[in-house]
Amino acid sequence: MTLRVRAAPAPSGSLHVGNVRTFLFNWLYARHLGGTFVLRIEDTDPARFSEEAFTAVLQDLKWLSLEWDEGPEVGGPYGPYRQSERSHLYAAAVSRLLESGWAYRCFCTAEELAQRRAEARAEGRPPGYDGRCRNLTADQIRRYEKEGRPAAVRFRLPEQDAVVFEDLVIGEVSTNVDRLDDFAIARSDGAALYNLAVVVDDGMMQISHVIRGDDLLSNTPKQILLHGALGNPIPRFAHLPQVLGPDRKPLSKRHGSTSISEFRQAGYLPEALVNFLALLGWGTAGDTILSVDELTTMFDIEDVHPSPAMLDPAKLDWMNGEYIRQLPEKELTRRLEPFYAGAGLISVPPSPEERQKVEAATPLVHTRMRRLAEAPDLVRGLFTEVEMDPAAVERVMREPHVPEFLKRAADALDSLDPWSKEGVEAVLRSIAEEVGVKPRKAFGPVYVAISGSTVSAPVFDLIALLGREESVRRLRKAEALSNRMDSGAAPYQKR
């Protein structure tokens, strides 16, 4: 049997990382075993899904390089791959089920059902469907039809004790059939419902392994029964535990970024995200930085943990930093450009001068960030005038030696020849020595003067790139400020 797995997102915008992990495990498993990865869009409910959301899903998958072998855009022998285009197939399946007695029409209205459900709950009975329309007489059916009551279609639970299957992740799962109810498979307007659509599609698309979130675990016995009624072979199942947030609750909006587009905007690299997500609920004793090829070789769905895993943002940040450091400078520069643009530091097609600055800044920021979006702040002063951060000013500019040091630094740079990073460094170091201040103390004010902050790319490089005129100007401005502070003025306030 050939391995066929599928990702089946309901398109509601950019993908949730939890879903991405599920898809990744499907993808890795398929690649590991040389199987086929199918993408199927579960958009049966037209009111809920938009074309933009559909596009966003495809974009996310492409960005992560989780290419699909069959599905939208690429086609395949079992299309169409959007459930909204498959309703005729579901209708045919419903007819078959109706004819064979596996299903029956149910004339209960939504209001009646809701009321009976509430009563059952209140009395401590199971809230599932009570089977009222299970054995209607021909007369009753005729009467309902005459009244014009619309009918949903329900699956008729078989006389059997239990549904048992061997889950690849969880192990044996057994469900007593008397815990189930005659669940609906088609709405009264004729539209197919989730369980039916999934089973019809998994059957027709020859899906051999259903790998999905364990929120769908309780649907599995129903789907196994449906597969049987339809004469399908039963696929293997693997249910993945939920991804948790730092508070051990299922990862949701409350935890900040959860969608792939948000991670992309924050400056996470797709390769880092893939590596990180693969290690959530699965892993080895050894290395954690693993290429897609390595992951593919090692991955096995049976090794995935049955326990829920927490997404640790700190570890993701670390791993992303590792991947950033591994990038060649040229490639890093290319990926950084949108972030400088986003910070408003360069124009959208960058000018040649801007591009040059971005390129020159890359080695200065390379080891200093964990997310691409952090780069602009480290070299902001290179692109634009910066306000001196009041807290930093307080911290490093109050020392008595500061005005003199800044003055001499400005003077010396003003006449430095030739202008070079090495020259800048040599000059400033010798002044520090003359003034009798340790480098650490001496250069703090220079950082503030040049970049506005003490958290910054190395200042000698910045000065060299900024140029003589602008560097001297900023140093003199800071000197003026420090003079005022030294003379007992009120603490510096940002105006």
Added chain:
RNA sequence: GCCCCCAUCGACCAGCGGCCUAGGUCGCCACCCUUUCAAGGUGGAAACACGGGUUCGAAUCCCGUUGGGGGCACCA
């Protein structure tokens, strides 16, 4: 309420009856390096949820307790 799933350092993973004085990675702490911030180097603290079994022997197997999570729609 009923049904189901889960349980090793703060986190992720290793462990699949003796090799465990429980290993790796992130984070944390300390020190080193150092022009800030990082990066890098060295070292350290840190876990088998609890209670019963089974066994010569249990983190590993079984049962219970506790704690977390999921599900119970004419949503997916």
